Structures are given as C-alpha cells and as structure tokens.
Amino acid sequence: MLGQNFPLTRLRRNRFDAATRRLVAEHSLSVDDLIWPIFIRDGGGDPVEVQAMPGQFRVGLDGLARHVEQAAKLGIPALALFPVTPAELKTPEGREALNPDNLICRAAMLLKKEFPDFALVGDVALDPYTDHAHDGLLRDGYVVNDESVEILAKQAVNQANAGIDFIAPSDMMDGRIKALREALDGAGHIHTRIMSYAAKYASAFYGPFRDALGNQGALQGDKKTYQMNPANSDEALREVAMDIAEGADMVMVKPGMPYLDIIRRVKDAFGVPVFAYQVSGEYAMIEAAARNGWIDHDKAMMEALMCFKRAGCSGILTYHAVQAARLLHG
Ligand code: PBG
Numbered sequence: 023m024l025g026q027n028f029p030l031t032r033l034r035r036n037r038f039d040a041a042t043r044r045l046v047a048e049h050s051l052s053v054d055d056l057i058w059p060i061f062i063r064d065g066g067g068d069p070v071e072v073q074a075m076p077g078q079f080r081v082g083l084d085g086l087a088r089h090v091e092q093a094a095k096l097g098i099p100a101l102a103l104f105p106v107t108p109a110e111l112k113t114p115e116g117r118e119a120l121n122p123d124n125l126i127c128r129a130a131m132l133l134k135k136e137f138p139d140f141a142l143v144g145d146v147a148l149d150p151y152t153d154h155a156h157d158g159l160l161r162d163g164y165v166v167n168d169e170s171v172e173i174l175a176k177q178a179v180n181q182a183n184a185g186i187d188f189i190a191p192s193d194m195m196d197g198r199i200k201a202l203r204e205a206l207d208g209a210g211h212i213h214t215r216i217m218s219y220a221a222k223y224a225s226a227f228y229g230p231f232r233d234a235l236g237n238q239g240a241l242q243g244d245k246k247t248y249q250m251n252p253a254n255s256d257e258a259l260r261e262v263a264m265d266i267a268e269g270a271d272m273v274m275v276k277p278g279m280p281y282l283d284i285i286r287r288v289k290d291a292f293g294v295p296v297f298a299y300q301v302s303g304e305y306a307m308i309e310a311a312a313r314n315g316w317i318d319h320d321k322a323m324m325e326a327l328m329c330f331k332r333a334g335c336s337g338i339l340t341y342h343a344v345q346a347a348r349l350l351h352g
Contacts, residue, residue, distance in 0.1 A: 049331040053097045053350050058343035061234050062129045063106040074230035074306050078341050080106050087136045094137050096347035102143035102339055103129055107150045116151035119177040127184035134185040144186035146178050147193035155241040157193040165248055171198045175205035182211040192219040194248040199268035218270035221258035221284055224249035227277045227303030258284045259291055277301040282333040289334030298330045298338050305341040
C-alpha cells in the first residue's frame, strides 16, 4: 500500500471525531441483520426464564404473540423457533418431529396469521424430540446417517406445510440438503429457503441451549461423530461446498465469535450469504460478565454483533436481537 509514511500519514486523523469515524466505517449493523431465536413450550402461564440465559424465556404458545410483538415493532425480520418438547413426547425415533400438530407447527401457524411479515426459521434435527437427545437416529450407539436423513426430510416438509419459510437443518448428516430440497420441491414448496447449518462444530458453547430444551443430562455421549472438530477449518469449506452444490440458499457457521475465521474463509471462497449463530454460551458469557459488572453489557453486545458483519456475515442469529434492535433504534 502507498502513503504509509509517518508523519505525512497519520492514521489517527480518520479517527479524530465522531463524524469522520462514521464516514470511514467499513461495516455497519442494522436491524435487518438480526434473527431472534426463541424457545417455545406448550400452554399458557408466564414465560419461564432459562437459568443460564437470563433475559431469555421458554414462552408458552398462549403468550407467544405478546412475546414477539416487541420484535415485530422493532422491525426484526426473522424468528428462529425451538420447541421445548415435554419428556413424555420424546421417543428414540423422535416421532413428534413429524406430527403436523407439534409445537413448531402450531407456533408457525399462529405466527404466520398474527405477524405475516416475519420470516420463520425452523430448525431441522431430531434432538428436541429424541429421548437420547441426538440429532438423528441411534443404532448401537452410533447416529446413523441415511436413515436419519429420511426422517429429517419428512420433518422439513412437515414444517414447511405449517408455514415455516426457512428450513434450517442443524443435524450435520451427510447429504441432507439434497434430500430436503427434493422433498420440499416434491411437496410443492419450491420457494421454501434452505439455510444450512453447514459448518456446525461440536461445541461446549451449546450448554445453556440444551438446558433450555430440557436436554441437559439427557444426551448420551457427545455429537462428535457428526458435528465438526473445532480444530478444523479446511473441512468447513468442504461442508459448505457440498451444501451449496446440494441446493442450500444460504449457509451458517456455528458457534459464532470463536469461529470468525471460518466465516471469513467461507465468504471469500463462495460469496454466498453467510450467517452466524451467536449461540447460547456466547450469550451467557456476555450476560454473566455484565451482571457481575465486569464488562459493559451494551457495548460488548454491539461490538460482538458488529464483528460478525466485519467477518462477512449477512446476518446473525442472536439472543440479543431485541436488545440490540432497541439500541439501534436509539
Ligand atoms: C440442535 C441445535 C443446537 C443448537 C441449535 N440447534 C444444539 C446442539 O447441536 O446440541 C444450539 C444453539 C445454541 O446453543 O444457542 N440441533
């Protein structure tokens, strides 16, 4: 680069005042970038706070419209729905995933009616429905691939039938995008988008989420035979390449902040819309430190979100969506 000679060049001049800093900013964060994940349970009553995620709730279906109204008013474009399935409906095969009257389907129908402008993201994986809490079918202690994909394809169609706009497979089975695309098209859902959790890592940062779903302790073993090794980066590009070739409309990297390098590599290599999932453990860390007075909550939250944009994200799934949108609206 030219002109890097001090004192002719003083890079601090472009940081001199707020107006200049705003003008030279390379990236920006807006409400358009936010997807808010929410936990839904059956019935009524007050929302129940998730212990390790202060400020996030398991919301009863009866109170769902009231709960998401704030997000609609703030202009948040999308919600990601996660069901808290009662233990008695969990089975080894996760059959409840295919029930057209399950929580996700009922929530989708309700939300489509009350808030037609929201894009609804439906997570496709069996873990909210299996008693062993794995994302697919367990056979002799191993999560089998092809048989799981068959069920996941049916789960995707079930969600699309109920009005889910973005099918987001988080299961990490091989070949699932193609199977889902074909199943969706076969059922007439040619416009239903697929947001693939393409590079999803076997991460300790999902802890609070599993707790929110009531899966903590239920999980037999770990998810390392299907979710990626945090040591790998080239492999993420292969995952993304496969998913795009199979018909994914957009891809996701998950978790978020420890994996910004992956986001950047994916964006540079493929130029497709990339999303980050700032996961439950990341949310918990910011909330915990802020509640102890160790960091400034709002500044840390906004900085983390901006960094996703800088890394190349089109948008972010974040439990901070509502709080961030409030700040963005001033
Ligand atoms: C499950 C799923 C997980 C998350 C989203 N979908 C957990 C897991 O893979 O065990 C994690 C989200 C979060 O931690 O916020 N298919």
